[in-house]
Amino acid sequence: MDIVKAENLVFEYIRRDEEGNPTDVTTALDHVNIDVRQGEFIGILGHNGSGKSTFAKHLNAILYPTEGTVYVGGMNTMDDDKLWDVRSCAGMVFQNPDNQIIGQVVEEDVGFGPENLGVPTKEIWERVEESLRAVGMLEYRKKSPNKLSGGQKQRVSIAGVLAMHPKCIVLDEPTAMLDPSGRKEVVRAIRGLNDVEKMTVILITHYMDEVVHADRIFVMDKGKVVMQGTPREIFADVPTLEKLRLDVPGPTRIAWELKKKGLPLPDGILTAEELVKEIKKCR
Amino acid sequence: MIRDITIGQYYQTDSPIHRLDPRVKLLGTLLFIITLFLYKNPAGYAAGAVFLLAVIKLSRVPLRFITKGLKGILIVLLLTVIINLFLTPGTALISFWKFTITYEGVGVALTMLFRLTMLIMGSSIVTLTTTPNNLTDGLEKGLRFLKIFRVPVGDVAMMMSIALRFIPILMEETDRIMKAQLARGADFESGNIVKKAKALVPVLVPLFVSAFRRAGDLAMAMEARCYRGGDGRTKMKPLIYKKRDAIAYIILFSFVIFSVWIGRWQVINDFFNSLYLRYIIK
Amino acid sequence: MPLILDHVSQVYNADTETPVRALDDVSLVLPEGQFIGIIGHTGSGKSTLVQHLNGLMLPTSGNVYYNGRDIADKDFNKKELRKHVGLVFQYPEHQLFETDVFADVCFGPKNMGLSKKEAELAAFDALRKVDFPNELYYASVFELSGGQKRRAAIAGVLAMKPDFLVLDEPTAGLDPVGRYEILDMVSALHKESGMTIILVSHSMEDVARYVERVIVMDRGKVAFDDTPREVFTHGEELEAMGLGIPESTRIARMLKAKGIGVDPDVLTVTEAADSIYAAVTGKDK
Numbered sequence: 001m002d003i004v005k006a007e008n009l010v011f012e013y014i015r016r017d018e019e020g021n022p023t024d025v026t027t028a029l030d031h032v033n034i035d036v037r038q039g040e041f042i043g044i045l046g047h048n049g050s051g052k053s054t055f056a057k058h059l060n061a062i063l064y065p066t067e068g069t070v071y072v073g074g075m076n077t078m079d080d081d082k083l084w085d086v087r088s089c090a091g092m093v094f095q096n097p098d099n100q101i102i103g104q105v106v107e108e109d110v111g112f113g114p115e116n117l118g119v120p121t122k123e124i125w126e127r128v129e130e131s132l133r134a135v136g137m138l139e140y141r142k143k144s145p146n147k148l149s150g151g152q153k154q155r156v157s158i159a160g161v162l163a164m165h166p167k168c169i170v171l172d173e174p175t176a177m178l179d180p181s182g183r184k185e186v187v188r189a190i191r192g193l194n195d196v197e198k199m200t201v202i203l204i205t206h207y208m209d210e211v212v213h214a215d216r217i218f219v220m221d222k223g224k225v226v227m228q229g230t231p232r233e234i235f236a237d238v239p240t241l242e243k244l245r246l247d248v249p250g251p252t253r254i255a256w257e258l259k260k261k262g263l264p265l266p267d268g269i270l271t272a273e274e275l276v277k278e279i280k281k282c283r
Numbered sequence: 284m285i286r287d288i289t290i291g292q293y294y295q296t297d298s299p300i301h302r303l304d305p306r307v308k309l310l311g312t313l314l315f316i317i318t319l320f321l322y323k324n325p326a327g328y329a330a331g332a333v334f335l336l337a338v339i340k341l342s343r344v345p346l347r348f349i350t351k352g353l354k355g356i357l358i359v360l361l362l363t364v365i366i367n368l369f370l371t372p373g374t375a376l377i378s379f380w381k382f383t384i385t386y387e388g389v390g391v392a393l394t395m396l397f398r399l400t401m402l403i404m405g406s407s408i409v410t411l412t413t414t415p416n417n418l419t420d421g422l423e424k425g426l427r428f429l430k431i432f433r434v435p436v437g438d439v440a441m442m443m444s445i446a447l448r449f450i451p452i453l454m455e456e457t458d459r460i461m462k463a464q465l466a467r468g469a470d471f472e473s474g475n476i477v478k479k480a481k482a483l484v485p486v487l488v489p490l491f492v493s494a495f496r497r498a499g500d501l502a503m504a505m506e507a508r509c510y511r512g513g514d515g516r517t518k519m520k521p522l523i524y525k526k527r528d529a530i531a532y533i534i535l536f537s538f539v540i541f542s543v544w545i546g547r548w549q550v551i552n553d554f555f556n557s558l559y560l561r562y563i564i565k
Numbered sequence: 566m567p568l569i570l571d572h573v574s575q576v577y578n579a580d581t582e583t584p585v586r587a588l589d590d591v592s593l594v595l596p597e598g599q600f601i602g603i604i605g606h607t608g609s610g611k612s613t614l615v616q617h618l619n620g621l622m623l624p625t626s627g628n629v630y631y632n633g634r635d636i637a638d639k640d641f642n643k644k645e646l647r648k649h650v651g652l653v654f655q656y657p658e659h660q661l662f663e664t665d666v667f668a669d670v671c672f673g674p675k676n677m678g679l680s681k682k683e684a685e686l687a688a689f690d691a692l693r694k695v696d697f698p699n700e701l702y703y704a705s706v707f708e709l710s711g712g713q714k715r716r717a718a719i720a721g722v723l724a725m726k727p728d729f730l731v732l733d734e735p736t737a738g739l740d741p742v743g744r745y746e747i748l749d750m751v752s753a754l755h756k757e758s759g760m761t762i763i764l765v766s767h768s769m770e771d772v773a774r775y776v777e778r779v780i781v782m783d784r785g786k787v788a789f790d791d792t793p794r795e796v797f798t799h800g801e802e803l804e805a806m807g808l809g810i811p812e813s814t815r816i817a818r819m820l821k822a823k824g825i826g827v828d829p830d831v832l833t834v835t836e837a838a839d840s841i842y843a844a845v846t847g848k849d850k
Contacts, residue, residue: 047740048711060507084509092507099500102508104416104448111519116509124519146451149607160508176738179607179767181807206740247741250770250812250834257838263845272812276819282845283825456659462621463660466652467721468644468676485672488662 001074003168003200004036004059004090008068011054011223028054030223031068036168036202041194043211043231044204046220047245052204055220056172059202060092073167088117091161093171097153097178106148106156107132107141113164124163131159134197135189151182155189162193168200169193175205183207208235209249212270219244232268251275292348294411300342301412304528305421308409311535315405318543319398324555327546328397334538335401335408344411352407353400360399367392386559415447423513424522437513445501453494460489566632568595568618568650568729573627575613575785587613589785590627595763597728600755602772602793603765605782606807611765612655614782615731618763619643619650648677651727655734657718661706666697666717669706673725684724691724692717694758695750712743716750723754730754731763736771748775773797773811773832781808794830813837820844 011029014022028051036042046052057063058070061077073089075082091113094100103109107128114124132138135155145153154174161169171190175183187210193199203211211217217234219227221244227234235241238256241248248256255269255278263282269275300308315331322328339349353360373387410418423440430436461471464485471482545551575588587610595601595618605611616622617629620636620643629636631646654660663669670691674684692702695716706714715735723730732751736744748764752775755762766772772779772793779796781789783806789796797803797810800818809815813834820827820841828840 047742062503062507084511087507087509092504094500094504094507096497096500098452099497100504102445102448102501102505104414104444108416108519112510113508115516115519116511118515118517121517121519121521124517128519145448164508180809181606245740245742247744251816253834254813254816254837254841257834258842261838261842263842272816272819275816276823279820279825279841279845280823459654460660462616463654463657465621466619466647466654467660467673468647468725469672470644470676485660485662489660492662493659 001038002035002071003038003040003073004034004202005071006032006034006055006058006068007070008033009055009058009065009070010067011051011058011063012066028223029058029065032220032223032225034218034225036200038167039194039198039200040215041191041213042200042202043214043217044202044220045206045208045211045217045234045246047206050220050244051223052220053172054223056092056170056202056204059090059170061086062092084117088113088164089167091164091166091169093154093157093161093169093174095173095176097150097157100157101145101153101160104144105141106137106143106145109145109156110141110159110163113160117164127163127165128159131162132156134162134193135159136192149182150178151185154178154182154186158186158189158193162197162199168202170202170204172204173206174203175207175210183210206246208241208246208252212249219246231270234268235270236267292411293414294344294348296343298341298343298412299527300338300408302527303412303531304522304524305409305413305417306425306522306524307528307531307535308413309418309421309425311531312406312409314535314539316402318539318546319401321543322546324546324548324551326548326551326555327542328394328401330538330542330545331401332397334542335405338408339404342408342412344408348411349404349407353403356399356403360396363395363399364392367395416444419444419447420518420520420522435513437516441510441513449497452497453490456493457486457490460486460493566649566728567597569593569630570595570617571628571630573617573624573629575610575617575622576625579625586785588617588624591785591787592627593780593787593790595729595761597761598759599761599778600752600776601761601763601778601780602776603763603780603782604767604769604772604808605788606767609782609806610785611782612733613785615652615733615763615765618729618731619647619652621652644677648725649727650729650731651722651725653719653722653730653732653735655737657721657735658706658711658714661714661718661721663706665703665705666709667692667702669717670720670724673721677725687724687726688720691720694723694754695720712739712746715739715743715747719747727760729761729763731765733765734767735764736766736768744771751775767808769797769803769809769811773814781806793832797832798830817841 009029009032010027013026013028015024017023032055044052044055054063058065058077059072061083064078070077072086075086077086101109102112110128110131111124114127119127129138132141135158137152137155137159140148140152145156148156175186178186190201190203191213194201205211212231214231217229217231218225219234226244227240235248235252238248238253249270251272252269255265255275259265265278269278319331339346368384368388369382371385371388371391373385376384376386376389419440423436426436469482469485471479570591570593573588573591574586577585577587591614603611603614613622617624623637634641636646661669663672667688670688671684674687679687697716697720701709701713709717719735735751736747739747748771751762751764754760764776776793779789779791779793780787781796788806789799797814800810803810811832813831813836817827817831817837817840818829821829826844831837831840
């Protein structure tokens with residue numbers, strides 16, 4: 001069954017002047033169709049302003065469709081009675097690590113979601129422990145979030161979502177504000193969730209190298225899904241990606257340059273190791 | 284500069300006082316303060332002081348930490364003493380120029396000094412021995428009866444705890460914005476008060492903008508994690524009274540009864556009054 | 566006039582049990598006209614370092630000299646120093662406060678004591694240099710996109726006409742194209758005006774592509790200070806500092822290790838592709 005299904009999703013922002021009269025309508029999402037199956041790792045790529053974050057907010061019923069429907073875990077997000085079920089089904093991690101940690105101690109923050117869901121005390125403790133362990137932050141459980149690095153804070157945020165036992169986890173540019181080592185540790189934690197815990201992951205980012213291992217990728221531009229497929233299929237088309245203001249991973253770019261020069265390399269090389277192997281074959 | 288504020292600080296150590304349920308400490312402080320206003324003779328204050336010192340000793344917080352809190356209100360303290368000293372009518376003790384200090388004035392001033400000092404010291408014990416989180420929990424549970432009057436106790440407690448979490452973040456942010464404006468040639472030091480206040484606009488505007496953005500983000504993050512007000516939530520760390528809390532309550536109530544009794548006992552009142560009449564006013 | 570750091574150390578919480586040596590005996594000469602990159606991971610001391618360049622922080626030991634004078638001297642004019650050494654902080658758009666972009670850019674020059682007219686001229690000039698769109702000069706800051714805000718904030722420092730422009734992670738949080746646009750703009754500033762640019766970054770890729778000199782910071786010390794090509798020969802040490810080398814260089818080294826005659830010192834994608842092609846086919850280009 002599809003965990004997430006967006007059908008002809010349209011979202012319009014209406015800008016108003018000081019008297020509240022509409023002045024301008026911006027179409028942030030334009031007939032988007034995206035489906036995600038249980039256990040998949042989905043990457044959604046796009047530059048700033050492509051509509052990818054707006055899409056993410058629909059999965060958690062923070063925004064509602066102007067047209068079309070979004071189903072999360074089989075529930076229509078427009079259904080007011082199911083609001084909290086939708087939110088506990090699709091957990092969200094946001095961009096700014098400082099603005100989503102509520103607790104003053106790491107473990108208390110992770111417990112915040114379960115507390116809201118009315119989980120009994122004893123079970124909250126179990127969930128907190130297992131979630132912190134899943135992101136490798138168990139030894140920091142007594143620390144103040146203010147003392148953690150950006151990458152560690154984001155892992156705490158991920159644990160906070162995991163503790164709600166969602167069916168899928170949506171990460172809205174979780175690495176945009178981190179340094180390279182922070183990015184690496186967060187991406188590693190996310191991959192671990194998908195590989196080990198079989199969690200359905202929707203990772204929204206503008207860094208292409210973070211979704212090299214995704215099962216499928218959707219590329220968004222101007223509110224539309226403009227490309228979709230496996231990483232290999234997507235990364236084969238370097239000119240289009242560059243036109244879409246995306247940063248193609250180094251090995252893919254080099255492979256593409258070499259192919260242009262006439263080397264017989266296959267399409268969509270993703271990693272350095274792969275590139276080296278293929279180049280050796282050329283000799 | 285903002286970091287010098289000590290009131291409301293937590294002193295990390297382990298002590299019987301630290302381990303008490305915050306509700307005990309909150310109620311204890313409240314009762315302690317009330318008793319301070321019930322005493323009618325020095326014996327009551329002496330009992331209060333002994334109790335206070337015993338609690339401080341038990342809490343293992345160095346005394347200088349507690350007296351540090353007094354520095355902030357030194358001026359208020361002095362002002363109260365001086366006003367009472369000079370403005371209480373009664374039998375003159377010393378007169379010079381236009382001022383007169385009366386025996387009654389000395390008495391009232393001393394009483395006020397004792398009351399205020401003990402009040403501040405007593406209440407700083409709570410914040411020094413209780414984590415902010417624990418304190419909000421205590422307030423939330425202790426004030427739960429207000430729900431009858433439709434006071435959203437849970438939400439208010441949540442607001443307090445979020446405010447506490449964001450204070451260090453916003454202080455850091457203030458520091459950063461100030462530096463950024465200094466780099467653009469801003470000057471926060473020279474000029475009179477009006478000029479200095481004006482110079483703060485380039486700091487305050489970005490600070491407010493950022494605080495609002497954070498508030499918006501945070502609200503969204505909380506909703507996404509299914510926060511829907513205080514009702515129906517469970518607690519990860521619920522407050523449960525332990526045996527030591529019961530013992531503390533017993534000690535607390537015994538102290539209140541004893542000190543108020545001794546502090547208002549007619550025999551002692553009469554004794555001090557007779558001392559006063561016999562040796563001071565002749 | 567060069568900036569000289571002479572055995573500069575900065576220790577936080579010196580009187581506590583856990584002093585932090587944010588800078589540890591740093592000596593550097595930053596002459597005019599260079600394009601310098603400072604790299605290091607979070608906590609390596611690079612942000613602390615740049616705050617010493619314009620007197621926002623004074624060393625706990627050692628000296629910083631500008632124009633031959635110690636900036637810690639009592640009669641040294643720090644405001645004058647800040648005019649010559651412009652510092653753009655991380656996420657500089659968070660410091661915008663005026664009602665419109667143009668007024669905000671005028672803030673710096675006005676503080677420097679310029680007349681309204683001169684300040685406005687300087688602001689126009691700065692906005693033009695950062696390629697800020699004309700039609701948005703009088704727009705509210707809230708109407709701008711992320712990249713535009715960033716440009717406006719950089720213009721705010723540029724309007725003081727500094728000789729040194731220090732940018733602390735100017736590309737943080739931008740998407741790839743926004744990143745290159747800002748870096749290209751900075752690079753053009755360097756070429757056209759001969760201004761010294763000091764680019765603080767944790768991205769090896771950015772640094773490799775633009776700067777002529779790299780200063781690598783690690784735990785408060787200067788670990789390397791040389792041309793990018795030279796610095797990247799220390800791949801393993803950089804890796805240990807949590808930095809690594811540009812991906813193109815890394816691939817070239819991997820191929821070299823497998824016995825393919827690729828130049829191991831390539832820095833960019835184009836260089837790598839050319840060198841690999843030549844090595845594999847035996848042809849040049």
